[in-house]
Amino acid sequence: MAGVSHWWNSKSRPAQWGYMVPVVIFLLALPVLNPPIITTEPYTDFPIALFNAAVFALIAIGLNVVIGQAGLLDLGYVGFFAIGAYTAALLSSPDSELGVRYPWLVIVPIAMVVTMISGVILGTPTLRLRGDYLAIVTLGFGEIVRLLADNVDPLRGNRGFQNIARPGGDFPDGTPIFSQTDALGFYWLAVMIIVIVLLFMGNLERSRVGRAWIAVREDEDAAELSGVPTYRFKIWAFAIGAAVGGLSGTLFAAQVGYVNNQRFDITTSTLYLAAVVLGGQGNKVGVILGAFLVSYIPDRFQFEPTYRFLIFGVALIVLMIFRPQGLLGMRQHLLANGRQAYQKLFGAGTAVAPSGLTASSKARGDLSETVPDDHAGTSPRGGGE
Amino acid sequence: MAHAAPLVVHAEPWINFDVGLLADRFWANTINGLAYGSVYALIALGYTLVYGVLQLINFAHSEIFVIGVFATYLTFISLGFEPGAIPNLPIAAIILDLILAGLVAMTVSGLAAVGLERVAYRPLRRRNAPRLAFLITAIGASFAIQQVIRIWRGSNPEGTIRLLPPQPVFTIFGAPITNLQIVIILASLAMFVVADQFVNRSRLGRGIRAVAQDPATATLMGVNRERVIMITFAVGGILAGVAALFYLMTIPQGAVYNGGFLLGIKAFTAAVLGGIGNLRGALLGGLILGVVENYGQSLFGGDWRDVVAFVLLVLILMFRPTGILGESLARSRA
Numbered sequence: 001m002a003g004v005s006h007w008w009n010s011k012s013r014p015a016q017w018g019y020m021v022p023v024v025i026f027l028l029a030l031p032v033l034n035p036p037i038i039t040t041e042p043y044t045d046f047p048i049a050l051f052n053a054a055v056f057a058l059i060a061i062g063l064n065v066v067i068g069q070a071g072l073l074d075l076g077y078v079g080f081f082a083i084g085a086y087t088a089a090l091l092s093s094p095d096s097e098l099g100v101r102y103p104w105l106v107i108v109p110i111a112m113v114v115t116m117i118s119g120v121i122l123g124t125p126t127l128r129l130r131g132d133y134l135a136i137v138t139l140g141f142g143e144i145v146r147l148l149a150d151n152v153d154p155l156r157g158n159r160g161f162q163n164i165a166r167p168g169g170d171f172p173d174g175t176p177i178f179s180q181t182d183a184l185g186f187y188w189l190a191v192m193i194i195v196i197v198l199l200f201m202g203n204l205e206r207s208r209v210g211r212a213w214i215a216v217r218e219d220e221d222a223a224e225l226s227g228v229p230t231y232r233f234k235i236w237a238f239a240i241g242a243a244v245g246g247l248s249g250t251l252f253a254a255q256v257g258y259v260n261n262q263r264f265d266i267t268t269s270t271l272y273l274a275a276v277v278l279g280g281q282g283n284k285v286g287v288i289l290g291a292f293l294v295s296y297i298p299d300r301f302q303f304e305p306t307y308r309f310l311i312f313g314v315a316l317i318v319l320m321i322f323r324p325q326g327l328l329g330m331r332q333h334l335l336a337n338g339r340q341a342y343q344k345l346f347g348a349g350t351a352v353a354p355s356g357l358t359a360s361s362k363a364r365g366d367l368s369e370t371v372p373d374d375h376a377g378t379s380p381r382g383g384g385e
Numbered sequence: 386m387a388h389a390a391p392l393v394v395h396a397e398p399w400i401n402f403d404v405g406l407l408a409d410r411f412w413a414n415t416i417n418g419l420a421y422g423s424v425y426a427l428i429a430l431g432y433t434l435v436y437g438v439l440q441l442i443n444f445a446h447s448e449i450f451v452i453g454v455f456a457t458y459l460t461f462i463s464l465g466f467e468p469g470a471i472p473n474l475p476i477a478a479i480i481l482d483l484i485l486a487g488l489v490a491m492t493v494s495g496l497a498a499v500g501l502e503r504v505a506y507r508p509l510r511r512r513n514a515p516r517l518a519f520l521i522t523a524i525g526a527s528f529a530i531q532q533v534i535r536i537w538r539g540s541n542p543e544g545t546i547r548l549l550p551p552q553p554v555f556t557i558f559g560a561p562i563t564n565l566q567i568v569i570i571l572a573s574l575a576m577f578v579v580a581d582q583f584v585n586r587s588r589l590g591r592g593i594r595a596v597a598q599d600p601a602t603a604t605l606m607g608v609n610r611e612r613v614i615m616i617t618f619a620v621g622g623i624l625a626g627v628a629a630l631f632y633l634m635t636i637p638q639g640a641v642y643n644g645g646f647l648l649g650i651k652a653f654t655a656a657v658l659g660g661i662g663n664l665r666g667a668l669l670g671g672l673i674l675g676v677v678e679n680y681g682q683s684l685f686g687g688d689w690r691d692v693v694a695f696v697l698l699v700l701i702l703m704f705r706p707t708g709i710l711g712e713s714l715a716r717s718r719a
Contacts, residue, residue: 073520125703132442135520136653137702140695143650147695151400151688266646270528277521310532316525320518321508 027191031184044299051183053295054190055252060275060291061197061284062244067273068282069210070237071217072127073135076142077272079122080115080242082264083145084249086155087111089259092165097154104165108250115246116239123238127231142269149261160260164253178254186255193251197244198284204240213237217282267309274312277319280326289327400685407683412560414679420566420635422675423573427628428652429659429667430580431498431621437597437662438617440516444523445501447649448530449622451642453494453629455534458640460486461546468544479548483630491626498622499615501526507611527649535642542644545637569631576627577668580620584664593617597662647691651678654698660708669709 008016030038031047040049059081066074088107090096102110126137149155167189169177177185204210212233215223224230253259271294279290298308319326407414428450435443464482466472472479505526509519549568553561584590595603596613604610632639632648655674659666674694681693701708 071517073517075524125699129702129706132440132516132520133657133702133706136442136650136657137699139650140654140698144692144695147688147692151692267528270524273521273524307532307536310529310536313525313528313530313532317505317522317529320514320522320525321512324514324518 024191024195028188031187038300040296040299045183047183047187049296049299051187051190051255052299053292054187054194055248055255056272056275056291056295057288058190058194058197058248058251059245059272060279060287061194061201062241062248063272063276064241064281064284064287065201065213065244066237066241067276068280068287069205069213069217070234071213072234072237073132074138074238074241075135075266075269075273076122076138076140076145077241077245078264078266078269079138079142079145080119080245081249081252081268082149083115083118084111084246085253085259086149086249087114087246088250088253089161089164090154093161093163093259095156095159095161095163102165104167104250104254107165108247111246111250112243115249116243119239119242120235122242123235127234127238139266139269142264142266146261146264149264155261157261160258162258164257164259166254166257180255180257183255186251190251193247194288197247201284209233209236271309271312274316276326277316278312278326280328283326283328286326286328400689403684403686407680410560410683411680412558414683415676416557416560416562416566418676418679419672420569420675421678422655422672423570424628424631424635424671425648425652425655425674426668426671427573427576427624427631428648429656429671430577430624430664432653432656433659433661433664433667434584434593434617434621436656438593438614439506439519441506441519442523442653443621444520444649445505445526445530446498446621446625447645447652448527448534449494449498449501450625450629450632450648450652451534451645452497452530453490453622453626454633454640454644455538455543456490456493456626457486457630457633458543458546460489461548466546466548468546471550472548483548483634487627487630490629491623494626494629495619495622498618498625501530502615502618531642531645538640538642540642542638543640546633547637549634565634569635573627573631576624577664580624581664583620589613589616650698651694654694654701657698657706657708658701660710663708663710666708666710673709 011019031050034041034046039046059077062080063074063077066072066077088104088111090098091100091102091107091110092104094101122138122141126134126141129137150157166178166180167185169185171177175182178189179185205213212223212228212230215226215228216230216233220230275291275294276287277290278293279288280286294312428446431446431449432443435441435446461482464485466482474482505522506519509522549565551563551565554564554567555562582590584593592603592608592613593616595606595608596610600610603613651674652671655670656667657670658674659668659670674697677697678690678694682690685693
């Protein structure tokens with residue numbers, strides 16, 4: 001594993017993109033190939049299972065910004081997903097009292113802005129709080145969103161909204177690309193959205209914003225003392241995470257074509273958390289893997305939903321005890337210019353910790369022992385900040 | 386209620402602003418709120434004690450409470466009560482049965498809390514895990530316990546068992562007060578006084594306060610930290626067991642696997658409202674929350690009761706995150 005990551009990190013960024021192209025093509029082709037062991041059929045339609053996994057992955061990427069990057073425990077993330085889905089429903093369903101029927105492409109930016117604003121509204125009062133208070137306030141926020149969906153009449157409670165807008169377009173044979181019954185087109189769309197969001201997140205991580213998030217996560221007081229406006233960057237993390245949550249909500253609403261109040265409970269929020277923690281907080285590939293597992297395994301092996309929740313609850317406890325960094329731990333990277341400087345100096349490898357990052361040292365942000373042996377004393381980390 | 390009609394503002398059919406109803410039912414709501422609030426306060430004490438000692442929000446505490454609810458329910462069943470039937474027993478037998486069920490619930494909840502601490506939190510402490518890991522473990526534990534109960538007992542609420550049907554005993558300002566409310570409020574206050582005296586006066590309580598104040602120094606002074614933590618969890622669990630009994634007496638249909646979530650978050654709100662880590666704050670916060678919630682229900686309509694509680698939580702944390710009486714178990718009176 002360490003070897004792979006070392007090899008990967010020694011490539012230049014365009015080369016990394018080049019390697020990613022066949023991977024993405026493979027992922028896009030997956031539902032068409034329908035490989036025998038991987039497929040979820042006959043239990044679950046394979047494209048739909050993949051689409052659900054992709055939406056889950058998108059949610060996990062968004063939540064990862066909040067939990068993994070900035071270290072803020074958000075237990076009400078499903079609220080943003082719900083706001084995204086409900087925005088799509090209100091702006092396009094004939095059941096909506098607004099009486100407008102916008103196309104999906106118009107809805108997406110509106111929904112993202114709406115969720116972003118709701119993220120800022122939630123974040124402004126609460127992000128001044130200590131971490132554990134934040135967890136419970138976000139939990140309360142998620143519940144308030146759900147209760148509003150239950151109680152406020154124009155949101156139609158259990159009856160929900162039908163016929164939510166979906167993207168247009170037809171295959172050459174005349175069948176629509178995006179339809180409720182065949183999730184193929186939606187899966188492709190979701191994968192492309194994930195790629196775009198990942199590119200965006202990658203750049204964000206390497207920017208000043210990303211470095212500020214890491215500083216906040218590792219030690220908020222130290223970051224504040226070093227002149228990082230922690231409060232502002234925490235709000236940014238909340239807003240961006242929320243926008244991605246809203247995006248996934250619109251995607252989900254468009255595919256299912258129907259939104260009611262039944263999907264947005266605390267259980268769902270906990271599954272999101274499980275996906276991020278399982279895969280590895282702070283590691284984008286990790287959280288995608290985690291989301292894929294949380295969504296795919298029950299579809300593939302046809303668990304009783306009851307056991308699904310129990311298993312992921314127990315998994316959270318066991319993981320925190322034995323592998324708090326998740327399946328793929330967070331890597332400490334050199335960012336931006338440090339990366340080039342390091343490559344110039346040593347020729348290869350930008351991972352500060354190709355192997356020795358143990359659970360406990362990572363969790364405490366203690367990197368003192370993680371400098372590669374052959375460069376000991378010329379700590380490359382200094383160049384990164 | 387005709388005289389109140391002009392005050393009703395029907396903004397929308399799904400939400401009221403019924404000042405008349407609020408005024409009409411003021412005293413009934415207050416008494417009822419105090420009874421609910423006592424239950425919140427008893428659960429809140431568990432949150433507050435654990436938070437004081439470990440600085441951990443024990444998310445799974447609500448599930449400890451649910452375990453107590455099921456223990457109470459199953460004790461009633463094994464004592465021969467049947468769901469739906471109204472028992473025709475002498476009052477002494479009913480009181481005896483209630484006390485018995487309460488003792489079972491306290492034992493089971495107390496043991497469950499200690500077990501939870503052993504299985505989930507102690508390994509993390511030994512590994513010196515970061516705080517986020519504790520929180521995530523707590524959530525996982527809460528989730529897991531909930532699902533175990535769901536698999537065991539199904540997702541429908543259990544049948545209703547009413548040992549003590551509520552009967553108005555006397556009235557205050559025209560508001561009837563039932564025997565049930567009197568029992569719950571007085572017994573909760575008694576439990577609270579016991580817990581408060583235990584923490585503030587007993588030797589073990591001094592240990593709890595010492596660890597809350599400064600774990601390292603307390604250890605150097607010969608306080609066994611692990612033992613103190615165990616006792617703290619046990620006390621919290623026992624109080625949750627008492628709360629479970631009172632809860633089931635108030636809401637006989639309340640034995641359901643996910644019944645703890647709402648109560649848990651409300652009890653936590655109560656703890657924060659009074660000042661987390663502060664025992665008397667938990668009592669005060671619980672009573673205030675119970676009463677305010679009932680007022681909100683009259684004012685906005687029954688569906689908005691929980692929203693009122695959550696909004697109150699957010700408002701408190703915005704404007705006074707240290708609560709009414711201030712935080713810290715350590716600084717409470719010696």
